[in-house]
Amino acid sequence: MPDAYRKTMIRQIAQHAHSEIIGMQPEGNWVTRAPSLRRKAILLAKVQDEAGHGLYLYSAAETLGADREDLTARLISGAQKYSSIFNYPTLTFADVGVIGWLVDGAAICNQVPLCRSSYGPYARAMIRICKEESFHQRQGYELLMTMMRGTPAQREMVQDATNRWWWPSLMMFGPPDAESPNTAQSMRWRIKRHTNDELRQRFVDMTVPQAAALGVTLPDPLLRWNDERGNYDFGEVDWAEFKRVVAGNGPCNAQRIEHRRAAHEGGAWVREAAAVHAAKRAARKEAAA
């Protein structure tokens, strides 16, 4: 395996794993305040699925020689990235629905082609992740449909959450192709099967009819069907904001990393105990053999 391929693969898989783990925080914020037992059970299950996705992905990175402890240290020190989307706050329960609809929707759009990615352990992890994320997307949409059938205040919450999450969701696909340093090589290696702009367009085309069925307006006055192209035209993403958030200066970057650091330190005794237990079992097995 060429060293540059291995490096790129570790970078992408690690960023993806970190995104899943940090991505537990915005929704986790609502676990204790979910409006019913049913909604709480659904939300807990979704957040646990995200932990599972992180674990499959860290395992895939380990097959390339990466060290799990080292990856976590790089996340906490800021040496490795995670998706910009998880640096925005979740202000109301409608955000939980909109994250399912738009954020999981964008994640699926980006990740279904990765099921055919050239690195087998990553591609195979992605198959299961995509199945679970499709379920997450539907639970989000179902929650929003319920709220849209509710009171005017609930409908307003859905519209407000849509306004806040739409543009950050488009940023999830990465910088425009002309400014994406990794796309050309990753396409040649068949790590990526489509460019950032192609997938962003696919997501917009897929989401516009869903917004109409829901009865919300997407916050883009330039959004309209283009008959010639056979796609929706849409406005320019605020790339200055994207760069700010990726550089660590989004609304919640510091809080997310601090929370992850505290959880990692707080869990040190569990890791130590598990390692001692595993060593004891191995010694007992050896003595019995």
Ligand code: FAQ
């Ligand atoms: N945020 O040259 P490109 C989820 C970085 S999982 C932060 O275009 P590439 C599930 C990029 O890494 C969401 N950084 O890079 C969930 C690169 O960094 P470098 C995560 C970004 O790799 C749902 C630099 O900018 N998904 O949502 C972002 O070819 C709900 C230049 O960019 C994945 O990771 C960004 N948005 O394409 C969980 C999918 N965009 O070189 C909880 C796998 C770009 O400085 C709740 N990854 N960067 O280290 C990919 O498909 C690709 O890595 C892209 C970026 C498309 C993200």
